Amino acid sequence: MKKNLLFVLLMVLFASCSKDDVIPGQFGFDGITGNELTISGSQEIDLSKEITLKGVSGEVKATVDLASASWCSVTVKKEVATKAEGKWKMLITTKEYSGNENRKSYISVSCEGEQITLIVTQTGRGKAVAMIVVSEGQFTKGTASLSSITFDGTTTWDVFRDVNQMPLGDVAQSLTFIDGKYFVVLNNSRQIKVVEPQTFKLLGTIDYEKAASPRFMVPINESEAIVSDLTPQLTKVNYKTNTVLEYINLSEAGIQSIEKMVRVGNKVFGASSGKSLVVFNTDNISQSSFRLVEGITGNIVKTAKMILDKNNKLWIFTTASGKTILHCIDPSTEKVIKTVEIPYAVVGSEGYLAGAITGTSGYTRVDTDRTRGKLYFYMTMLVNPTRKTSIGAIFTLNVDKDAIDPAPYRELPGLGMMYGMGISPDGDVYLCDCLDYTAQRGFLREYKADGSVDSKRVGIYPRMLHFTEYDK
Numbered sequence: 001m002k003k004n005l006l007f008v009l010l011m012v013l014f015a016s017c018s019k020d021d022v023i024p025g026q027f028g029f030d031g032i033t034g035n036e037l038t039i040s041g042s043q044e045i046d047l048s049k050e051i052t053l054k055g056v057s058g059e060v061k062a063t064v065d066l067a068s069a070s071w072c073s074v075t076v077k078k079e080v081a082t083k084a085e086g087k088w089k090m091l092i093t094t095k096e097y098s099g100n101e102n103r104k105s106y107i108s109v110s111c112e113g114e115q116i117t118l119i120v121t122q123t124g125r126g127k128a129v130a131m132i133v134v135s136e137g138q139f140t141k142g143t144a145s146l147s148s149i150t151f152d153g154t155t156t157w158d159v160f161r162d163v164n165q166m167p168l169g170d171v172a173q174s175l176t177f178i179d180g181k182y183f184v185v186l187n188n189s190r191q192i193k194v195v196e197p198q199t200f201k202l203l204g205t206i207d208y209e210k211a212a213s214p215r216f217m218v219p220i221n222e223s224e225a226i227v228s229d230l231t232p233q234l235t236k237v238n239y240k241t242n243t244v245l246e247y248i249n250l251s252e253a254g255i256q257s258i259e260k261m262v263r264v265g266n267k268v269f270g271a272s273s274g275k276s277l278v279v280f281n282t283d284n285i286s287q288s289s290f291r292l293v294e295g296i297t298g299n300i301v302k303t304a305k306m307i308l309d310k311n312n313k314l315w316i317f318t319t320a321s322g323k324t325i326l327h328c329i330d331p332s333t334e335k336v337i338k339t340v341e342i343p344y345a346v347v348g349s350e351g352y353l354a355g356a357i358t359g360t361s362g363y364t365r366v367d368t369d370r371t372r373g374k375l376y377f378y379m380t381m382l383v384n385p386t387r388k389t390s391i392g393a394i395f396t397l398n399v400d401k402d403a404i405d406p407a408p409y410r411e412l413p414g415l416g417m418m419y420g421m422g423i424s425p426d427g428d429v430y431l432c433d434c435l436d437y438t439a440q441r442g443f444l445r446e447y448k449a450d451g452s453v454d455s456k457r458v459g460i461y462p463r464m465l466h467f468t469e470y471d472k
Contacts, residue, residue, distance in 0.1 A: 135459025422465025
């Protein structure tokens with residue numbers, strides 16, 4: 001006589017058996033709570049999830065409701081027999097999804113007259129994390145933070161602490177996506193936190209055992225990465241085992257420090273202090289193996305990252321007396337092949353007119369969008385020549401041209417103290433505003449094409465913005 005579902009539930013509550021025993025009729029899903037499965041986040045690919053069935057005593061069939069059959073499918077397969085039962089698994093596949101709202105599918109699973117329903121929820125794009133703001137926090141106070149911003153605009157200003165019930169650390173310097181994980185470099189803590197994307201769970205920590213001020217991280221092969229430093233050293237780490245492999249002393253080579261880095265093929269380019277752009281081969285990083293890029297003029301701005309453009313050419317931002325210089329470098333020859341100079345208008349000159357560039361910030365930034373065909377950079381722009389007042393503005397350069405676009409891409413009214421910048425994959429402008437550098441929580445401000453500004457409160461001294469689209 002077949003058991004009804006109420007009797008099955010009673011059997012689950014009162015039966016006593018070993019972990020490996022399965023009671024005939026205890027029909028259900030193994031490894032999930034109840035009968036609900038969630039597949040989270042906006043996806044650019046189809047995703048599959050396998051579930052093992054328990055309490056199976058005969059043939060299994062599964063069907064998806066008609067309303068969701070276009071995006072959710074299920075297949076069942078029988079594996080090796082266990083005792084009196086066959087071991088069955090269900091493979092559930094959901095198609096890529098960019099909608100903002102959650103959607104549900106109902107899968108009806110039957111076996112020997114019994115029937116249960118699995119509810120599959122695919123979370124909408126709106127609930128997935130779109131951006132992460134890295135905030136330094138106060139030096140020695142341990143108030144560094146990560147702020148998450150979802151596609152629907154929901155902001156969690158200290159998401160790492162909320163998830164892990166512990167502070168992130170002291171002075172967050174950078175966040176890098178490597179091998180499916182985030183590596184958050186903490187300058188004054190002398191460590192690197194390994195964090196799971198979307199959930200922000202702590203996965204591990206790389207601890208330094210000697211004096212250091214780690215800054216930025218770049219992978220050099222399938223298991224190792226190099227971390228730059230404010231001191232004259234580089235540190236090689238294994239990002240699979242979360243261990244330090246080697247401290248590479250650069251003092252005898254005359255290199256004071258290396259800041260931003262970028263890997264191009266089998267080379268690592270590192271921006272050093274002054275005019276030095278250092279090049280290493282990824283398989284030979286030592287104090288005696290570097291070269292210097294020829295043709296760099298002006299002083300490299302340490303806050304401005306290097307950009308690899310659509311033509312596989314490298315751009316770096318320098319300042320000289322009364323001008324800014326954008327250098328285009330051929331990574332294969334390690335030489336500057338083009339420069340674009342942006343002179344500053346000075347008081348009393350012919351060019352001292354509204355809209356003229358008057359300088360740049362000591363915390364200036366450079367970024368690009370997903371096309372990598374345009375550089376975006378922060379400058380100061382003259383508003384009123386009589387009163388000699390200026391505001392911040394974003395200007396752009398098409399990488400195939402020899403001059404910047406004369407009109408600003410965005411004007412930046414109401415900006416307190418620009419401490420970081422991020423250009424979204426779509427070309428949206430976001431500025432990290434730390435107000436007046438007095439340990440208040442800062443703001444992330446989006447400057448829109450229509451002139452409006454959207455502000456979200458984030459952590460103390462926000463310095464970097466990461467877009468999850470690039471987590472590949």
